[in-house]
Amino acid sequence: MNQHLANMVRERAKLYAERDVFIYKEGEETEYKKLSWNDLIKATDNVSKSLLSLGFGHESKIGIFSNNSEKWTISDLGILSIRGVVVPFFGTSSKHQVKYIVDETQMKVMFVGNKEQLEKALWVVENSETLEKIVVLENNVSTEDGRCMSWTEFCNLGNDQKYDASLKQLLEAAKTDDLATIIYTSGTTGEPKGVMLDHKNFIGSFKSHDLRLDVSESDVSLCFLPLSHIFERAWTFYLLHCGAVNCFLSNPRKVIDALPIVKPTVMCTVPRFYEKTFDAIISEKEKWPTLKQNIFNWAINVGRNCIKYKKDAKRIPFALQIKNSIADKLVFKTIKKILGGNFRFLPCSGAAMRPELLRFFHAAGVFINYGYGATETTATVSCFKSDIYNFDACGSIMPGVSVKISDDGEIMIKGDTIFKGYYNKPEETAKTLQDGWYKSGDEGFISEDGYLVMTDRIKDLMKTSGGKYISPQKMELLASENPFIEQIIVIGDGRKFVSALIVPEFENLKKAAKNLGIKTQDAKNLVLNDKIINFIKEKIDAFQEELPKYERIVKFTLLPEPFSIENDALTSTLKMKRKLITEQYKDLIDKIYE
Template structure:
């Protein structure tokens, strides 16, 4: 590892400690294991084929080097393609599988992509629809066997003599400062930006992030991967796994995560907070089904977990925790494989309540923070307890510098800062000044270098009375209540703060049954006066924790959950505030009549 300066050097690192299960995926209902040797061979086969097809680094600049597109779910072929492309000197341009055809055309044209690898028929069909509009695109290859599509296996031919020297001659010319990938950010608003990341950017982040996991025993290093690999969070973590001796198992799809966890029994996985919320929701649903003493023990254990602190707990609390662990928490761990040491959480804020509960159950939550432009980690809570703190995103990553600007914005400098936005020097100059990257997030840095995110700079709004409101802390606090699934605070240029709320129907329906409220549909349920009163009381409970101008004066309950597929969330689960505001403009406008009601009010 000491000689590793480029991402693809992990091949040689792996060769010194080979695994029979380096990369793994379900094929025809069974796990197919790809050993280190097999991955090594396939990488070189594909690399050789791409070189023979004329793929190269050309003049060495980002604009002059060939680009290879990749649109696929997480699977061994993804990382094999990534490693092969790197060694040709070309640049990988990965896209989300749910990217629309218009955006695919836009990105592939801007990057002048030469070849595209896709996983499935629907993705192949998407690219075929716009192929004629992309002059640079020569061919499409698929990982699945599909009629009328070229399977990537045509490129994986037996290696001829001298292939190593051929590849080495090219790869030796590639430096840590060369661009390894261009990742187009999905963004919550506006046109996607192509973030150029060098080998050094990602490598520095992977090496420092790997050290954060060093306490996980080597023999227990296996992971289940299910987040999109084109997102820098999961991509960087993949290189942590490759360099630090983890076996990687790829989930079949998002619906099979539960069964796959039980099969693989990983020690680690990465997740977004939304997934943790769903996992805990299922735990609570099972608890609701219990009766008698078992039900009492379950909810007592949840209360014990909610009171968990990382340090200085009393002997009596430790005794209660041990009892709860034996009777309840152990079952939670078994439900996710029984071997989980930690869950690394990123992309958006994780509710502190969930951090406490999972950590109390001996499932360490390692929340971190960063952006695509920072490769991505700026700070992360470590596996080591002394380097974790609830309500923060952890201490700064080794080698990364942070300072807080006068307006509270987080500025970052270090080897992880991007080379710039592709073909957009003007925008690059706007966000990087004297080497400091302006994150757009508002935060605080304490004396121990623990970082706390308080809001997005662009999301802070001003009421018509001239008072500033940061919506994120309000939303995060109120979402700690089990009955609130999703929430968006509104009020820009309005007289007061209001909110759109998606109820947690998983918890609301049992409550309605208990209170003899008939269920016909979500739409009818949220009109019931008793349901309205429930949510008004929840808001009343939390409002005193905020100053007068930040208190939520009116709420509207919504019948449909926001999702990636329906367009309200980004592929990493962040709210698209502008999209939500436009979609529910009528509902928002109804909350702002001429007279202001100072008490929380439901608007039908």
């Protein structure tokens, strides 16, 4: 299976020919369209030949700055087919973030999606010495600017057969160690780093997944996580490897609406998706009459009893099977329907996930295949097996991947999926790659039964002025279980006690405010209200009762506005930028310690 990705896709197309490979919508159209394998190759070849006509080829760095669409992946494959290097941008990237990557990679051409992304790209053209050409993917975006080309204009360049021979030669010369992509990590601290992955990394990932997962041409996936992130992109390549169908969703906020229409059998997800779904289910449950709530609670308890057997691959007693069948008809069927009702398993990664959430959904018959990985490891390092798993861990280590724990507790990884290094950053590469082992920066351990447990980010561990080490992620995960806390960042490094900045879940908080006799519903007034502050303090005291005193949040400040990508407090993958947040809110934090 030592293939170049472009040649792998062509082999699959010979096998599946007129079968569907992509499902998608164009613009604001309501009907889904389908693309066959044969048409995928035609479209991909067209992109390749159009790029060749513009003078691009082997090792050209070519950007994709767009939301998810079938054209995203067609462009991706078209670039790879000329042995080019794909440099993806998150659809929400700022113009300055785009310029940084364009300048570092000396990029000359970029595919963009919507009007907002085009405006940012045009600003980069004016302020960069390298970017010259922009290809606009969306049909409804004006391309009158001479530096732009519409998708149709661009593809017409590839109609000339004189580039057929050049493309054929490039495909025949393609090697597995060709650089495939440079993916810039979000960067919770410092400037972003370009992770270099070659074709061998992705092929190694396929081999590993084939031995762990059961995906085939009968599967359908819904692609709603950003393709600019390794998780969804590697998964998209894997679906092509397996001959499965992929449905592209450009607006991730519409995922709940799309699920009952697409009815995916598999789908990449993140913990936040389940947190929101769980909160919505519980919020709805609280409106029900007592009898209906009791039936719901009974069903979940039955499901939890079943998973005690399932997770250890043991046979469920017959009487419990009967109860679970009744629970499924009364409760679980409705929960499954929210997620499309047709799934087999749902890969999930990207952040820590509360074990209680995993237990809840597994109890309802929703198999969340939770795992651990990184861009530098071509995504998956570990994930659940279909029959044996542990809710307090990140799954079992993938076949073909080696993991060891360093003397200071750091997770270190080795295998064919490990990246080649950081683009133009040899010193960073030397710090992170040692004798072929990737130093993950994550603290963890391997349990006695072989599960990988990730406990914290080593760089995030804090030491109070009293010399006590605290784990902010552990405390933040505990806090996130509370329905009145939307976001929290724990402070304590070099301080005499632990504090926090908290963004309340305002929808729930406003309901609580009414019950407390508070008339205002304005967020800015609510966070300053003494009754609300005391109300949140009670919630915090309750969840940290079992923590050692030195780990407990002593004081906190409520914020009226959430941390977001727009205010630069979150990375494109929705991780907290701790350093930036503590600098941005320095005055507020200092007041806490006065």
